[in-house]
Amino acid sequence: MLKIVHDTGVSNANTTGGALLDEIARDGARQMLAAALRAEVDAYVDAHRGEVDGNGHRLVVRNGYHEPREVTTAAGAVPVHQPRVNDRRMDGAGKRRRFASSILPEWARKSPQVAEVLPLLYLHGLSSGDFGPALEQFLGSGAGLSPATIIRLTKDWQNEAKAFNQRMLSGTDYVYVWVDGIHLKVRLEQDKICLLVMIGVRSDGTTELIALDDGHRESTESWADLLRSCRRRGMGAPVLAVGDGTLGFWAALREVFPETAEQRCWFHRINNVLNCLPKSAQPNAKAMLSEIWNAEDKGHARAAAEAFAAEYGAKWPKAAEKIVGNLDVLLKCYDFPAEHWVHLRTTNPIESTFATVRLRQRVTKGPGSRAAGVAMAFKLIESAQNRWRAINAPHLVALVRAGALFEKGKLIQRHGESPGDQLVA
Secondary structure (H helix, E strand, C coil), X not given: CCCCXXXXXXXXXXXXXXXXXXXXXXXXXXXXXXXXHHHHHHHHHHHCCCCECCCCXXXXXXXXXXXXXXXXXXXXXXXXXXXXXXXXXXXXXXXXXXXXXXXXXXXXXXXXXXXXXXXXXXXXXXXXXXXXXXXXHHXXXXXXXXXXXXXXXXXXXXXXXXXXXXXXXXXXXXXEXXXXXXXXXXXXXXXXXXXXXXXXXXCCCCEEEEEEEECCCCCHHHHHHHHHHHHHCCCCCCCEEEECCCCCHHHHHHHHCCCCEEXXXXXXXXXXXXXXXXXXXXXXXXXXXXXXXXXXCHHHHHHHHHHHHHHHCCCCHHHHHHHHCCHHHHCHHHHCCHHHHHHHCCCHHHHHHHHXXXXXXXXXXXXCCXXXXXXXXXXXXXXXXXXXXXXXXXHHHHXXXXXXXXXXXXXXXXXXXXXXXXXXX
16 A cells, blocks of 8 residues: 655654654643543542531532642653542541542652553543553552543543534634544444544644544535534635545535635545556556656646556556546645645645554544544544644745745745736845
8 A cells, every 4th residue: 555654744654653652642641640630539529529517518629739749650750730639527436538549649759550551541442441441451450540430531521522623713714724534433333433624724834623523424514514613613714625535525615615725635546546556557656646746846747647647548547537537636736835735735644643543443443432432533633733843834824825826836926916026026
């Protein structure tokens, strides 16, 4: 299978087996530890909610946080701000009861067990049944993360994902967007989740997740619902959208944001073309296709596409048609700054990010529910997003939004200028 790897500003898929998992472990350990400790305390307080003193005051309540500290783990130093509980109950011997965390004792400063457990929990499970076995493996028991605690924790994640997809977008301008439909198996259901994913490039060149939702299927209506929601919350039309040609997204885009230009993903297209060819013909075909998507400008790309059609059109017309029949939307990226071509040819930002999600799915055989699957993907992307960088030549993104014209990848005219103005300048 052909693998195209670009420097897109998002970690490449082929790093996920090593450095990417280490980075996720470091980010995830901190987030997961804080969330797990909060969930443990909330479960403890709720369990004693009905116990009150003679004045009707509750005997067990939250009481701020302990002093911040760091716990040294194999993933690095993890900052801890542990919740505190005020427990005014007395035991049979007349001594004051006190809450003690089973996840992280107050005295702990170095915990290799936590270093192993938390990244595993972060990647390994969102259903309550997954956490117990994970803790059993490392700690010998599931102490500290009861099913009730886990349900509370995963519900918080699901609520975070839901709130993210309801936030206002009016203050953000997305100039480029990548879109894809990512299928994940759900253990407790017959069908798969189809995650509708949109990642955008802001006018300052930075990249971020725009939307992540369960579309049930990659239909036009599912994409249209998502795009309408984004528009309703203030999102303007992107200048260019990049995605797979088989998505129902394109019909939805023409309905909701008809002014947005379209670029088909070369990663998907090359695989589609190679599937139409015998294996013996694929090596040369790959090389000829590379001459198209990696051409020095649109003119050379068109010439390379014609050469490909001449070479393969007679014997394998379907393969040739997948290129020449869609050439305008395959070469649209050449109308933008040359520095941005590497980012706009493929949906690699989504593919590389979701390599981590798919890795987690192979370990767990899928999330336990659709909502858990969306929440799992959201938390993983949220962590990965901290490492995304701006695209090349970020200062040119604002010019693209302003309507500047580019020829052979170079700026020839700003919006409102005549062609001669640029030459004089």
